[in-house]
Amino acid sequence: xxxxxxxxxxxxxxxxxxxLESLTKTRPWVIYSxxxxxxxxxxxxxxxxxxxxxxxxxxxxxLAMLVxxxxxxxxxxxxxxxxxxxxxxxxxxxxxxGNHHEYPRDRERLFMPPVPSIILATVVFSxxxxxxxxxxxxxxxxxxxxxxxxxxxLIYVSMHYAIHAFAPPRALKxxxxxxxxHHYKYPEKAFGVxxxxxxxxxxxxxxxxxxxxxxxxxxxxxxYIPNKFSTTTNNLKS
Numbered sequence: 001x002x003x004x005x006x007x008x009x010x011x012x013x014x015x016x017x018x019x020l021e022s023l024t025k026t027r028p029w030v031i032y033s034x035x036x037x038x039x040x041x042x043x044x045x046x047x048x049x050x051x052x053x054x055x056x057x058x059x060x061x062x063l064a065m066l067v068x069x070x071x072x073x074x075x076x077x078x079x080x081x082x083x084x085x086x087x088x089x090x091x092x093x094x095x096x097x098g099n100h101h102e103y104p105r106d107r108e109r110l111f112m113p114p115v116p117s118i119i120l121a122t123v124v125f126s127x128x129x130x131x132x133x134x135x136x137x138x139x140x141x142x143x144x145x146x147x148x149x150x151x152x153x154l155i156y157v158s159m160h161y162a163i164h165a166f167a168p169p170r171a172l173k174x175x176x177x178x179x180x181x182h183h184y185k186y187p188e189k190a191f192g193v194x195x196x197x198x199x200x201x202x203x204x205x206x207x208x209x210x211x212x213x214x215x216x217x218x219x220x221x222x223x224y225i226p227n228k229f230s231t232t233t234n235n236l237k238s
Contacts, residue, residue, distance in 0.1 A: 005102075006101070006102065006104065006183070006184065007102060007103050008103075008104065008105050009105070010103060010106070011099075011103050011106040011108065011109065012094075012099035012102060012103050012106070014094075014095050014099060023113055023115050023116075024095070024109060024113055025108035025109060025113060026108065026109075026111050026112075026113040026114060027108070027111070028110075028111055028157075028158065028161060030111075030114060031111045031112070031114065031117065031154070031157070032154070034114060034117075034118070035121075035150055035154060036154070038147075038150070039147035039150055039151055040147075042143050042144075042146065042147045043057060043061070043143075043144065043147050045143055046140075046143045046144045050140050050143060052140075052144060056144075057144050060141065060144045060145055060148065061144055061145075061147060061148035061151075062148060063145075063148065064144070064145040064146070064147070064148025064149040064152065065148045065149070065151060065152040065155075066152075067148075067149060067152075068148075068149050068152025068153055068156070069152065069156075069192070069194060069195050069197065069198065070198060071149075072152075072153075072156050072192065072193065072194060072198075073191050073192050073198035073199070073202070076191040076192075076193070077191040077204070080093070080096060080097035081097070081187070081188075081191075101183060101187065104164055104183050105164050105165070107161070107164070107165055110157070110160055110161040110164055110165070111157050111161065112157070121150065124146070124149070125142060125146050128142040128145050128146050128149065129142040129146075132145065152194075155194055156193055156194040159175065159193055159194045160179070160193050160194075163175065163176050163179045163180070163193070174196065175193075175194075175195075175196065178190045178192070178196050178199070178205070178206065179193055181206045182206075185206070186206045188204075189204045189205065189206045190204065190205065190206050191204055
């Protein structure tokens with residue numbers, strides 16, 4: 001996924017229709033207000049009505065969070081970076097992810113907007129329910145697994161937002177660097193956002209930059225340098 005220019009200001013226009021365009025934007029608090037209460041209720045329901053034990057709920061919940069990290073990696077690598085050949089396919093990929101690579105600091109599109117996210121969440125819950133029924137003879141386990149999967153998503157998307165909006169905390173500089181390298185230098189690598197674990201497993205972690213590369217970058221008129229971080233914007237073109 002390559003663009004002639006990466007824009008650190010502004011945002012893409014995805015639809016000519018103003019109403020449809022408004023549906024492509026959101027703020028973090030909107031998504032939190034929808035899904036955090038939903039997850040809390042489903043976990044409470046699992047305990048009070050389905051009578052799952054607290055240790056069981058905790059175990060399945062954290063397993064689902066782990067499964068999310070693998071899903072995150074494969075979705076980013078093979079779905080969001082799918083090399084479509086048709087014009088329709090290219091447009092769909094651009095709407096879902098390409099616009100983010102062209103305008104990586106567009107804060108209104110770092111979270112999936114409410115309408116498509118609710119539709120997708122409904123599909124995901126239905127698939128988890130079906131899988132639970134086929135594997136265990138009951139769909140009840142979906143009421144625990146789905147919140148864990150969803151919280152994994154919220155952690156991921158919150159981390160993604162923070163990476164593009166804020167300077168990194170000292171302990172998380174590696175994650176910031178990994179994702180910035182994905183955007184500005186290695187779009188074919190560094191697909192993990194909330195974790196680099198699967199990049200290590202599947203050998204897509206960017207290699208350490210060579211000294212001459214760092215020196216070349218540091219002599220250009222840029223704010224962002226892969227081994228350094230700015231509190232403002234970055235202007236390194238891929």
